[in-house]
Every structure is written in structure tokens, then in C-alpha cells.
Amino acid sequence: MSAEDVNTKAWTVHGQQQVVRARRLPDRPVRLSSRPRAALPPVPHAAIGVGAIVLGDDGLLLGRHRYGTLELPGGTVEPGESLEQTVVRELAEETGLRARAEDVTLLGTLVDHVDHVVRVTVGAVVDAWQGRPATQPDESVGDWAWYPLDRLPDGLFVCSAQILTAWRPDLPIDHSPAHFSPYA
Secondary structure, X not given: OOHHHEEEEEEEEOOEEEEEEEEOOOOOOOOOOOXXXXXOOOOOOEEEEEEEEXXXXXXXXXXXXXXXXXXXXXXXXXXXXXXXXXXXXHHHHHHOOEXXXXXXXXXXXXXXXXXXXXXXXXXXXXXXXXXXXXXXXXXXXXXXXXXXXXXXXXXXXXXXXXXXXXXXXXXXXXXOOOEEEEOO
């Protein structure tokens, strides 16, 4: 260690002399690295998805899931995808409608807990799209139809119900609670 790397300072406090030695840290890289805590990935305990409000002249677009619930177009976020891109992709995959990411307005995040899984759902409004909704091959939601807001059907999927009441609190929809954090 060179004399430049060590700095010695002495001073007197209450009649006692104290000596502090400090050494210079090596130069740090311009960018810092990161690493996982362990070699194995974490145990999954959260799911993140989107639900898209598509409101046309004939009402709100809802589809029927193969398990019977009615729901908004939407689904799970894929790695590397923005929330807006997820809305656009899911809308096309499920309904055949084409939209652009810039035509998607994110409403906010809903968080609830289902069977030991934290569910994070982001509600969105699609302001413009092209095409006509149609059942798509190999999709679990189909039979797309438009429903007037004052005559929404019974049996909405919980996440869709949560998104709709976050968007329009005046809608008479009952559902399990979720914490809503609106985006500015």
C-alpha cells in the first residue's frame, strides 16, 4: 500500500489522542453489476395480468371463458413486454381486434390475494382499434359481444369486475375487494 492509499489523522479528544487510519477504496467501475440471491429462481407467488376495457357504440366488449365467466379481453404479461404491449397482444390474440400501444390508457393497479397467490391486475382502456371481435382458434375466451353499461350481464370474472368498478365506481357490480392504486 502506498502512502497515497493511506491517510492518517490524529486529534485529541478529552485529553486522549486518537488515531484514525483510512485507506482509499479502489476505483469503482462506471457501471455496477447485479446478481440473483441464489442459483434457483424464487418460488412463484404472484401473477400479473391486464384487462382491457373496449367501449364501442354498442357497449362494453365481453367474452365468455370456457369456464363460464364473462370477462374483458386480457391476460398475463410476458417477459420483456410493457403493460400497453400486453393489452395490444392479448386484444389481438383473443378478439382479433388490432390496436396500438399509444391507444392504450392504463388506469391503475389492482392487488388482491387468491389461494396463496398475490394477483396484480392492471386495468386499461383501449381508445381506438380496428376490426370486429371474433372468437379466435385455441383461445379460452370467445363468443365476444357488446353489452350496454346499464345492462351488464351477471357472472363477471372477478378481475374484470374489479377493473370495471375501478374505472366506473358507479357500476352496480359486486366482487371481492382489491386494493386499487390509480395511475396519474
